[in-house]
Amino acid sequence: MRFDVVTLFPELFAPFLTVGITRRAYESGQVDVRFSNPRDHAIGNYRRIDDRPFGGGPGMVMMAEPLEKALASIQAQRQDKAPVVLFSPIGQRLDHAAVQQWSASDGAILVCGRYEGIDQRFIDAHVDVQISLGDFVLSGGEVAAMALLDAVARLQPGVLTDQDSHHQxxxxxxxxxxxxxxxxxxxxxxxxxxxxxxxxxxxxxxxxxxxxxxxxxxxxxxxxxxxxxxxxxxxxxxxxxxxxxxxx
Known part of the structure; x- marks a missing residue:
């Protein structure tokens, strides 16, 4: 299965993918994890990916255009119609049943938001599934993406030392x-x-x-x-x- 992660901070994932038992799933390719940085698809000298919110208010909002271009690049590479997942407080809470479904799937495109959020027009146009870890707010979607990847990886055959371990x-x-x-x-x-x-x-x-x-x-x-x-x-x-x- 393949998970493409759209994130401004792909470097956060490096130790996560190379340490611990679950690294076996990533090293073997059972769970193929790839990254796309929307900043690489932004225009201008500063590669800007965020701007002030219309209507005023604190913080910045991620712009739709760089995210859409990053998504289009991923979709052009993939051979399937992978669902686009956004980690969001309004999403369905991630539970064991959902993890089992993802662990038997072909993967997904995981979008990690930052700042005050993502331009709603990108969400309306492209996001298929929204997932929440619980009733609290993170600085970005990267930790949530790691949680999903870890839960999926440990269910893959041969990843845990004892195959019966996750049954308990x-x-x-x-x-x-x-x-x-x-x-x-x-x-x-x-x-x-x-x-x-x-x-x-x-x-x-x-x-x-x-x-x-x-x-x-x-x-x-x-x-x-x-x-x-x-x-x-x-x-x-x-x-x-x-x-x-x-x-x-």
Whole structure:
């Protein structure tokens, strides 16, 4: 899959693409990441890409023309009709289901805004999808683009050391959309805090039940909406319900 990133700061991505486990996806070409700087498509001695907003107000607005030219250059190179994605507060919040869809796609063109925003006419003419990371504002779309790329990269075959690892992630359908359980490692006694005895018992049936109960407890405490969604989807069994109601 190929992701083209339209950004004024492609240098921000260099360490991100070469460090950590997910670099395997980028180095292998499973997730092909390319960059286009709208400043390269701006005119004039100063290669201007922003201007004051009509109607007044603080900050600057990215101009439509350099962005459109950058987009046209990318589209001329690609052999597909890749969707154009803008990271924006009004977008749909990125979640695991969306990441799974992107991880199985042919990629996209990711537009990273800056300053007060992007000329709305470019958005109206070219943007297909808007994505938000949450109810907060970033200095630009680069961090959001990195988040999407990282989430997609780790789902590619061979990227994680253990292929079953991402199946244990929070929100994964393999866990019925619940949060993950707590994890422990050596030493078994750290500053007087001991690992739960069941995890050292060797009884795998009891261990799995304990982990399931912990997932249920954490999710009920912090994201009860996920418990309700699992219940409506018929993903909770009798033992799950008994644990949640304290009747077991």
């Amino acid at each position: 992630d929070s929100f994964n359908p393999a866990l019925d959309g619940l949060l993950d359980c707590p994890h422990y490692t050596r030493p078994d006694d750290w500053e007087g805090r001991k690992v739960p005895e069941v995890l050292t018992s060797g009884n795998h049936e009891h261990i799995e039940r304990w982990r399931r109960d912990q997932r249920l407890a954490l999710t009920a405490a912090h994201r009860p909406d996920l418990v309700e969604a699992a219940r409506k989807a018929g993903r909770l069994g009798a033992k799950d319900e008994a644990f949640l109601t304290g009747k077991r």
